[in-house]
Amino acid sequence: MPLDINTILAETRGKNFDLFEKHINPVFVKVLRIIGFNRSWVRGEGAYLWDENGTCYLDFLANWGVFNFGRSHPTIRGALQQVLDSDFPGWVGFDAPPLAAVLARELTKRMPGDLDTVFFCNSGTEAIEAAIKFARASTGRPCIVHLTKAFHGLTTGALSLNGETSFRRGFEPLLPGSSSVVMGDLKGLEARLALGDVASFVFEPIQGKGVNILSDEYLLAAQDLCRKYNTLMICDEIQSGMGRSGRFLACQWIEGLQPDIICLSKALSGGYVPLGATITRRAIYDRVYDSMDRAIVHASTFGMGNLAMAAGLAALTVLDDENLAARANELGSRFRHGIEAMVPRFEFLKGVRQRGLMIGIEFGKPDSISLKAAWTMVNKINENLFAQAVVIPLLDDHHILTQVAGHATPIIKILPPLNIKDTDVDWFLRALEDVMVKLHKFPGPIWEVLLKIGNHVLTAKQREGRSADT
Numbered sequence: 001m002p003l004d005i006n007t008i009l010a011e012t013r014g015k016n017f018d019l020f021e022k023h024i025n026p027v028f029v030k031v032l033r034i035i036g037f038n039r040s041w042v043r044g045e046g047a048y049l050w051d052e053n054g055t056c057y058l059d060f061l062a063n064w065g066v067f068n069f070g071r072s073h074p075t076i077r078g079a080l081q082q083v084l085d086s087d088f089p090g091w092v093g094f095d096a097p098p099l100a101a102v103l104a105r106e107l108t109k110r111m112p113g114d115l116d117t118v119f120f121c122n123s124g125t126e127a128i129e130a131a132i133k134f135a136r137a138s139t140g141r142p143c144i145v146h147l148t149k150a151f152h153g154l155t156t157g158a159l160s161l162n163g164e165t166s167f168r169r170g171f172e173p174l175l176p177g178s179s180s181v182v183m184g185d186l187k188g189l190e191a192r193l194a195l196g197d198v199a200s201f202v203f204e205p206i207q208g209k210g211v212n213i214l215s216d217e218y219l220l221a222a223q224d225l226c227r228k229y230n231t232l233m234i235c236d237e238i239q240s241g242m243g244r245s246g247r248f249l250a251c252q253w254i255e256g257l258q259p260d261i262i263c264l265s266k267a268l269s270g271g272y273v274p275l276g277a278t279i280t281r282r283a284i285y286d287r288v289y290d291s292m293d294r295a296i297v298h299a300s301t302f303g304m305g306n307l308a309m310a311a312g313l314a315a316l317t318v319l320d321d322e323n324l325a326a327r328a329n330e331l332g333s334r335f336r337h338g339i340e341a342m343v344p345r346f347e348f349l350k351g352v353r354q355r356g357l358m359i360g361i362e363f364g365k366p367d368s369i370s371l372k373a374a375w376t377m378v379n380k381i382n383e384n385l386f387a388q389a390v391v392i393p394l395l396d397d398h399h400i401l402t403q404v405a406g407h408a409t410p411i412i413k414i415l416p417p418l419n420i421k422d423t424d425v426d427w428f429l430r431a432l433e434d435v436m437v438k439l440h441k442f443p444g445p446i447w448e449v450l451l452k453i454g455n456h457v458l459t460a461k462q463r464e465g466r467s468a469d470t
């Protein structure tokens with residue numbers, strides 16, 4: 001029988017969670033069921049998803065920043081179809097793929113400073129792994145310094161640069177010589193670099209976890225220190241790049257900042273094909289590929305595939321042709337003003353962290369007695385629970401996908417596609433206002449849902465505790 005993907009999709013509709021639970025990850029399915037994200041999606045286009053009942057949702061999760069150009073963008077889809085129709089051979093192995101060379105040229109045109117050489121891979125974490133290896137090989141030093149709240153991926157090397165202990169538990173010891181410094185602590189950074197064994201200082205200009213925007217002063221001073229101690233700067237633009245921040249790269253907001261290595265992924269693929277890139281200067285690259293028998297000393301079988309390269313070229317075209325970095329700025333200001341206007345009205349709402357369309361909405365302890373009691377109660381159960389109290393009704397009542405911005409942070413993050421409409425901003429602002437109104441009524445229906453979830457979390461924790469004891 002010929003393979004029919006549409007039949008498979010139709011037959012598994014509504015049953016996908018059971019199947020996934022059985023053969024892939026039951027714990028994740030449990031989480032999805034508790035927070036109500038167990039919906040069967042049947043279609044995606046632009047910033048919208050449709051479920052099996054035909055309900056339209058606004059996707060402000062965008063797969064953690066992959067869909068800067070929305071789903072099914074015709075230019076990106078068209079480029080992929082052209083590659084498939086061309087029969088042009090990819091992955092010959094001993095070859096120099098032309099689409100890869102052109103995408104590398106186009107990327108280097110958009111880089112700060114003299115970064116003129118690209119390594120292609122298939123994900124963000126692989127882009128970081130390459131950066132770690134390039135930094136070590138070119139400096140001859142073993143250590144990498146990262147920030148305490150960093151996230152750079154989950155393969156072993158990238159995980160060594162992760163600020164969150166819960167990700168690391170069970171996988172240690174990780175890369176020897178990796179250590180963290182606190183953002184803003186220049187003395188701590190200098191003390192570490194002065195030991196003379198640090199190959200690189202790695203940072204996200206806007207941290208994905210918590211949407212912390214690193215200040216110009218801090219990064220420029222860190223750059224001076226890196227230059228003083230011959231340490232390379234790796235700038236992780238995997239989430240903040242590709243127009244998301246309102247510039248091609250978020251580091252380009254800072255005049256004079258010129259990282260030595262830049263990592264891109266997520267939106268670089270236009271949302272269809274996995275793709276990552278590590279961009280550096282020739283002198284660094286040449287220290288890695290330093291002889292003919294080391295010509296492919298760092299490589300990956302599926303690197304530089306024609307579909308990924310075409311998707312990358314199409315993504316750059318869409319970004320330029322639709323002027324989406326500028327649009328991200330315009331839309332970002334609209335969100336900021338709308339949210340800030342609500343702050344005086346809602347005790348739980350504390351502020352907004354925003355650059356372009358990378359937006360964190362901050363919540364915190366209210367002043368009035370009854371709300372303070374509610375805040376304390378949920379935070380005692382779980383430090384992520386309050387943020388879920390915003391995410392869940394945004395999805396259930398207003399059909400908007402958002403996310404909690406990190407572990408134990410009362411912040412939600414939105415990463416809307418850069419080509420959304422003004423009316424989508426209004427949809428979100430109206431929804432946030434409604435959720436705030438409801439959350440400021442305690443007791444009330446949202447709090448009941450929250451406590452139910454809190455009970456699930458507590459029971460699961462108790463069960464885990466009991467099985468760990470036995």
Ligand SMILES: Cc1ncc(COP(=O)(O)O)c(C=O)c1O
Nearest residue numbers: 123124125151152153208238239
């Ligand atoms: C800033 C940053 N770096 C690296 C990564 C890892 O990327 P990937 O999940 O493609 O491995 C992510 C993923 O969320 C990220 O946000």
